[in-house]
Amino acid sequence: MLKLRIQPAPMSRQADDWAWNNTRLQCGPSWVAPLDHPSLDAIALTDRDTGQSLVHVRERDAHRAGDARRAVVELTTTPFRRLRAELLAWPLNFIAIDFAPDGSVSVGAGEHGTAPVYLTAADGVLHGSWTTADLVKRMPRVDFHVAETARLLSLWFRYSHHTCFTGLYRLTERTTARYDGRDRSASNSRTRRCTPRLALSPTTLMY
Secondary structure, X not given: OEEEEEOOOOOOOOOOOOEEEOOEEEEOOEEEEEOOOOOEEEEEEEEOOOOOEEEEEEEOOOOOOOOOXXXXXXXXXXXXXXXXXXXXXXXXXXXXXEEOOOOOEEEEEOOOOOOOOEEEEEOOEEEEEOOHHHHHOOOOOOOEOHHHHHHHHOOOOOOOOEOOEOOOEEOOOOXXXXXXXXXXXXXXXXXXXXXXXXXXXXXXXXX
């Protein structure tokens, strides 16, 4: 479980570094705040050669020794790619926030998707939380998603990236949301796209 505020920007080696600020991982105006719980690990991983970074919040494996609850790691490109691949293959529940050098960001969920994460975008900023109440107040306008609201009122709940609010998305398991900082839409990927620039897919969600 986590909350986040991400302001995409092209990365460079001179950019701010990820660091812990109390209970948040922070880099400039962007931050990720994992739930402070002994069953969760959080790591910020950065490629010092390209500026690419990954923030990974995951369920701890009780049978593995040496997992760091709060870690910030900088590596050169080859070991960065190797560790990044290991983190993205984590067998338990996780949320991965991936920052590309071009400034776009993607938020991906692991296979189980047991902890809810909702996303919305406004004014060039991606907001995320485990509760929709945090996000509705961030939306420039609140419109009901007619089909999802009708399903909810008829007690027919459908597990999808849509919620009762247009522009507010649920990050479903094995889905990736991509955001480029231009408020058009979100897309949820397994691989379909939603309109505007937050995009979700299964595999992608685009904002």
